[in-house]
Amino acid sequence: MSQDALILDEYVPYRLAVASSAVSTLISTLYDSLYGLKIPEWRLIVVLREDGPSTQQALVKRAGMDKVTISRAAQALAKRRLITRAPHEHDGRSHHLILTSEGERLFADVAPAAVEYEKLMLADFSSEEVAIMKRLLRRIEDAALKAQAGAEA
Template sequence: MKPNDFNLSGFLPYKLAVLASRISKVLSTIYEERFGLSMPEWRVLVHVARCEKVSVRDIHNCVNLEKPRVSRAVAKMVEAGLLAKTASTRDQRLVEIELTEAGQRVLNDIIPEAMSFQARLMGAFSEDEASHFDDLIEQLHDELDKHANAPRRSSMDTNISD
């Protein structure tokens, strides 16, 4: 094939980027329009809800956000009254972030909608298709792990610290 015939629309990295971007845009209307949250804030909210007393570093490691983004998201949510932040007693460098009652209420409102959106998305998927899709995604991650310059796959959700 001649280089000039190369077509982006059949190129896997492009296809995934477009699909992911489209999905994210629709999802964002759920937390943005209704609750004034940005994407980083949405991710922080969800993670803090599941793992109490997390540090900025924890969040950074678990939800694929750069440290500055986490720090800024947390600051804004503390300001908005959704999160509470206190210095850890054991390690003064660390910070302990937790949900406030207001934050809990927002979470309670958002999660059902997020899940319903996901259900709608995968509406046409059979059980087998859904799990097969996950398998293929895993295969791609495994391949990426081999790349030296690939930002090492984050140790998702194992919540190593504390």
């Protein structure tokens, strides 16, 4: 068999997808069953909490989600009054999404449980291994973005 043969269980994109799915399934149970949140909605809350008011275009880049997913998450959160929309001061076609005080309270409720889930998932790793994993994941992300940009050019 050739060294270049594709073996699914050894294929890094597959391993990343499977790991991501397993983590998402675990965490979505917490977000959805206890707080009625989908993963994109929770991610949007966290990004708005960290970054402050943002446009949907900025959120696409920051949150790693496409504009349709961002739009649906924003609509769901606005309906629950967890975020609000404010006009963009320089672009009449755009608006800022802003976390409301109710959204802040929900973040304060969910964040400790999210941190505990992360600790649970990483319990068998040393702090050095976690740091290495985070660096490697960022490098994989950067390499994928660079390859994507090259393919689009």
